[in-house]
Amino acid sequence: MTTDYDSPRKTDPDEVAEDSLDELKAGKDQSRSAVVDVEEADTAESFELPGADLSGEEFTVRVIPKRADEFTCTSCFLVHHRSRLADTADGQMICLDCAG
Numbered sequence: 001m002t003t004d005y006d007s008p009r010k011t012d013p014d015e016v017a018e019d020s021l022d023e024l025k026a027g028k029d030q031s032r033s034a035v036v037d038v039e040e041a042d043t044a045e046s047f048e049l050p051g052a053d054l055s056g057e058e059f060t061v062r063v064i065p066k067r068a069d070e071f072t073c074t075s076c077f078l079v080h081h082r083s084r085l086a087d088t089a090d091g092q093m094i095c096l097d098c099a100g
Helices: 021-031
Strands: 070-072 079-081
Antiparallel strands (some): 070 079
């Protein structure tokens, strides 16, 4: 038997249970629990706080020099390809994202 999902649904009024607002709120409160799921691996040491002291850390990043066909946007200071250069009247090099 095929089902036409575009046709309006027919519901039997006897099958539809109308819960009152108080019953819905009571069910919502019962579904909440005061227990928080915390894994044993989640300890205070695993969280990184903003402004944490990272002076002992060493980061290695490969810096690639700017190529001849690239420019640095004077607004966002990102390096873009020349095809991303917007036409500006004052002669500043601004990318299409900042000009738009």
